[in-house]
Amino acid sequence: MKRLFLTIILSIIFSCNSTQLTEQWKNPDIENYSPKKIFIIGLTSNIEAREKFENQIKNQLELRHIESVSSLEFLDPQFRTEMMTKIQFMNLELDLIEAGFDTILFSKVIGVEDKIVYRQNYKKHHETNINFSEDYLKYQDQFYNPNDYNEYQIYNAETTMFCICPNKEHSIVWKGYVSITDPRSIEKTVNEYVNLVIAVLENQKLIDATETTK
Numbered sequence: 001m002k003r004l005f006l007t008i009i010l011s012i013i014f015s016c017n018s019t020q021l022t023e024q025w026k027n028p029d030i031e032n033y034s035p036k037k038i039f040i041i042g043l044t045s046n047i048e049a050r051e052k053f054e055n056q057i058k059n060q061l062e063l064r065h066i067e068s069v070s071s072l073e074f075l076d077p078q079f080r081t082e083m084m085t086k087i088q089f090m091n092l093e094l095d096l097i098e099a100g101f102d103t104i105l106f107s108k109v110i111g112v113e114d115k116i117v118y119r120q121n122y123k124k125h126h127e128t129n130i131n132f133s134e135d136y137l138k139y140q141d142q143f144y145n146p147n148d149y150n151e152y153q154i155y156n157a158e159t160t161m162f163c164i165c166p167n168k169e170h171s172i173v174w175k176g177y178v179s180i181t182d183p184r185s186i187e188k189t190v191n192e193y194v195n196l197v198i199a200v201l202e203n204q205k206l207i208d209a210t211e212t213t214k
Contacts, residue, residue, distance in 0.1 A: 012058075014185055018180060018181040018182060018183065018188075018189070018192065019178060019179070019181075019189065019192035019193050019196055020178065020179050020181075020196075021176055021177070021178055021181050021196060021200060022156075022177045023176070023177040023179065024174065024175065024176040024177065024200065024204075025172075025174070025175045026173070026174045026204050026206075027171065027172060027173050027174065030173055030206075031205065032205045032206075033161075033163075033173055033174075033205070033206045033207075034125065035066055035161075035206075035207065035210075036100075036102050036103075037043065037065070037066070037067040037068070037069070037099075037100050037101045037103070038059075038061055038066055038068045038069075038101070038102075038103045038104070038105055038187070039068075039069055039074065039096055039101045039103070039104045039105070040054045040057050040058055040061075040068055040069065040070045040071060040105050041054070041070075041104065041105070041106050041107070042054050042071070042108070042211060043106070043107065043108040043109075044109065046186075048186060049186050049189075049190060050071075050072065050196045051070075052186060052187070052190045053107065053190050053193065053194065054070035054072055054161065055070060056071055056190055056191070056194040057070075057105065057194055057198075058070050058098070058164055059198070060194060060198045061198075061207065064207055064208050064209070064210055066207060066208075069101075069175070074096075074099075075092075084134050086203055096164060097164060099124070101162065101164060102164060102165045103153035103161060103162065103163060103164065103173070104161070104162040104164055105159065105160075105161050106159070106160050106161075106162065107157060107158070107160075107193075107197075108157065108158055109155050109156070109157050109160040110156050110157065110158050110177075111155075111156040112153055112154070112156070113153065113154045113156065114151065114153055115151070115153065115154055127141070143190050153182060153183075154179055154180065154181050154182070155179070155180040155183060156178075156179055156180075157176065157177070157178045157179075158175065158176070158177050158178070159176050159178065159179060159197050160172060160174070160175045160176075161173040161174040161175070161201070161206060173206060174201070174204055174206055176197065176200055178193060178196060178197075180192075180193065205210035
């Protein structure tokens with residue numbers, strides 16, 4: 001019941017934001033999870049957005065006394081913007097384990113949708129006696145007049161928490177899908193995304209809450 005209540009509260013808090021959790025999955029074999037050292041990576045060619053995202057996640061985790069390192073701090077400069085080979089990635093995983101990491105938090109954009117919304121919503125009209133010609137004439141103005149509709153994009157992102165504990169299978173702990181509607185400000189979008197991910201991880205008992213949020 002408490003978990004359901006927290007889920008409802010989360011949905012209310014973020015329902016008005018342009019960044020919303022659309023789906024999530026948690027490993028059913030894991031009730032509580034206590035990461036000690038997290039490697040944070042945001043996969044994007046926008047270095048400014050990546051730096052803001054990784055640093056904000058890091059700051060939030062450190063407030064919860066979880067040691068965290070961003071990929072921009074850890075990776076060699078050539079691996080920040082260039083593709084890695086399979087061998088290089090396997091070596092990276094070994095380096096992470098050797099450095100004491102037990103968890104990876106990996107975020108990426110997995111798709112972009114183009115959307116069109118009409119400024120006047122004719123669905124609000126409930127006439128039952130409207131005929132075909134009237135219905136058509138109402139909508140043709142919207143269709144042929146570009147000033148009567150707005151075009152925007154929805155970015156679909158995914159954040160995954162992996163366990164890379166030594167002597168254990170590198171398994172998924174949690175995965176969340178997030179939609180970002182018409183992002184225009186890197187600062188605002190990153191803030192909303194980070195706050196959402198942190199709140200959900202707290203709700204799922206995958207990280208501890210800060211004293212002020214308990």
